[in-house]
Amino acid sequence: MNQVVWSIAGSDSGGGAGIQADIKAMQSFSVHCCTVITALTAQNSLGVEALNPISTEVIESQLQALVTDMPATVIKIGMLANVQQIQLISEHLKHYKNTWEVPPLVVYDPVAIASSGDLLTEEDTVSAIKECLLPWVDVVTPNTHETQLLTGVYLIGPSAVKEAAQKLQSYGAKSVIIKGGHWDYPSGYCIDYCLQDTHEYWLGNEKIQTPHSHGTGCSMASVIAACLAKRYPLKDAFILAKAYINQGLKAAVRYGEGIGPVAHTHFPVNLADYPQVIEAGSWLGDELDFDHPSNFTMAAGFAECQSKKLGLYAVVDSVDWLEKCLAEGVKTVQLRMKNTDDATLDEAIASAVMLGQKYDAQVYINDYWQLAIKHGAYGVHLGQEDLQTANLIEIKEAGLRLGVSTHGFYEMLRAHNYRPSYMAFGAIYPTTTKDMTGQIQGLEKLEKFVPLMADYPTVAIGGIDVSRAEQVANTGVGSVAVVRAITEAEDYPSAIAKLKQCVEGDSEA
Template sequence: MSWIPHTVIQPYQVLSQRTSIVWTIGGSDSGAGAGIQADIQAINGLRARDAAPGSTLAVAQACSIITTVTAQNSESTSDVLAVPLDMLEQQWMQLLADMPPAVIKISLLASPSQVEWLADQLDSWPAGLPRPLVIYDPVAIASSGDVLTAEPILESVKQELLRHIDVLTPNSHEVLAMTGIALLFSGDMQRAYDKFREYGVKSVLFKGGHIGQLMDVELTETHVMDAWSNGDCWRYCLSAKVETKHGHGTGCSFAAALASGLAQGYALEDAFAIAHAYVQQGLKAAVAQGKGPGPVLHLGWPTHWQDFPRTANDLCELDLPTQGFAPCPSDLGLYPVVNSPEWLERLLQLGVKTIQLRAKDLSDGAAEPLVIRAIELGRKYQARVFINDYWRLAIKHQAYGVHLGQEDLDDANIEEIASAGIRIGLSTHGYFEMLRAAALKPSYLAVGHIYPTTTKNMPSTPQGLTKLQQQVSLLKSVLPTVAIGGIDWPRAKQVRATGVASIAVVRALTQAEDVEVATAQWLGLVGAGALQ
């Protein structure tokens, strides 16, 4: 899928072009814990390290437009100086001529005239340049409590700026100031979103570090929860609270990390989860640099599982206990996906030991004889046969395992599958879905789609090799992984080089000129997997 203009924002979409430039528009913090200084560290620091060979993933690069110069340290702010409009104009024009942005991240604006100037620039964006994604982190008060604006700007922001904003990232104090709504219950976030929508905002990411406890969400007593919405759907990230007094620049760093992830070609929900993890790891390592609270420490791309959040599409998911399914071997080997028992038997005869029957859109009555035969063949050849979708039939006839997509999780009885002792594999299409699925402790995760595929209409964007490599590395000690999606023989070695132990193929064998030769080649590269 190509870049999506921001008329409609969906969580699974890549919202910016694959260019590296992020503009951060905001104030200079002389203590360097927040503001432009923190933004640059987060944008440039959150770079996808060790890009896989053949990857085209962009590398983030920060540019800055300084609106305000502040005199502050970790304890207080003594002075604020707004940059004149003509200097703002010069900064804008110089960057626009040479380094146009994929994403603009806005924070501190010092006066109504600065707000109106910026709104005019966004209104008159050059027709020959693709429009950037615009994030606004509405900073007006420092962590010390000092006011950072030269004049009140709230009305100008609501009337002039918010209609240009694709992702607004307020904390609870800013929500109250901008909408008059206190975030006391989870439903208050929907009410606040509706109010922001009246001003033209396209989506809102409520930063949980300052939300505090929501009275109807018990987990918020001990956890921090960020929540994003486009008005139709929600996405949540939940992590245990980090007990520290050192959190200066948390909001700046979070919004800047989000901007960096988006500029690098990550889908919105994935950039959200990655930014959450970036801040979590930075808070855990934060220390005082002066007499007051210390800043978030910028440690680069998050690579530790414990720093990543639990994710959910609905608040009720967060109340569900984690499941835990029968395990699979960590190495499943070559994993063909076929649509008939005939193909299944042919490949099992050639030495395949992990295989999936995917016969779509059949009634249970029509599917049942196929499922029965597939299970019989799995037992005959001592192979791992997974049944796609028909989990009730898989339970009824005691299949080795089932495979479900993300869209199936809402309908399937996960507890019943777990109780039956049947293994389960879950499809994922990015960090957010991976984290959501991993909370169920499945038998394996299928990471896809890696390349464009013609076998299924996919709303998400192909992940590519670097994202595969990142997720495989992150899950290495957590769950077995299977790469899937558009993987043909010319691409197989590069996919294998990411460290993934198993590769699923849909067309590579069933459409091969010589099935026996092709199967032998794939088994030679990937193997048949571990013994039962």
């Protein structure tokens, strides 16, 4: 599918921001950017010398040309120079949202102040933005100055950031991302905040010291738009946009005598460019006064697996199937039992641990970490939601390996906070064992996950069978986990042999 994003924004004659930055950023994520120009600015690295708004008639003609031939998956809006432009764009958004078969998502970067400090919009536009435009916006991405201009909330701490985001939602914006490049709290760090419905996401990294940051706001919003066009969840778009900007700031060079532009490079592939996911228990979480859930125990650095290549990984729902897999030479198996009474569970996990020892294999217990500790299991596998309810300190002190499920870039970086024993990525394909709506990763994402998490054993899971195992393994992932491909096979020993050949290159298969 070819994704089209419209950028409705001003032109920067210096080439560092506006339409020019939008096109470069979107191309870095393989998304086609169409443009509707709202203003011609006369600016360079030293500042804005003139702002020349485009007439509403010319803007209308640009929109009509695109509608008839290149409709947008996402519309990214930057500078709107006056009230008339805001009203025009708002009316068009209302029409698109109400009449298009697939209504476009709208990302709005309220360009009010340039990096140089120049005001780029007329003073009376603020009320028009709140009353006319924000009700049609899916994601609004102001910086700290723009947030204060729109909400009247001075961002003096985390609670004020939350208050401002909620206020922007009250104006109609569905989600809010407040960019923290100008917010020096804690000192020396850049903290960014996302509010999606009632879900909060905080990202942080040390400030990157460079004067050449022109166009960071435009570029970050454009990456978010590009990622949403590719059907990435907002939390993934948020973290990828931040990594892209960090990467660009490190590579920025000087053009002209003033503030140079952020560099436009490629999809972020270096883990060092990604921000930290901030949560309770982390150093930055403590600095931001995050409340600790009553049953939350933070721990990091779990026991290592015997190898980074876990090979074929069988996930089964009974001790009987676990033994069948072990007997056929599968060395990594997970016991995943649901809706089972306590006595049966206890007995099954005890048997699973003994079988793992008998076959010299690595047997993981899904979810039931207390019983895994009780019976001395090799390891335990937890989902993202379990990280806040399981006693991670007890698991670590017991010497158990910890595997963690992840569904996308944000969850991957969150799992990285805990330094687990291995990391699982899924669902790679649709699967009947779980409802994974909106969480299908595909091979394209898997190929990006694996090198980013090169320090971990990595596992791909979800909808993988014999016909798909080889192409999954070719991404470089160290293990391929299967569920139905073994337990629903007509000849399971043959299925195991074929899977082992695909995943491990087993010459005996």
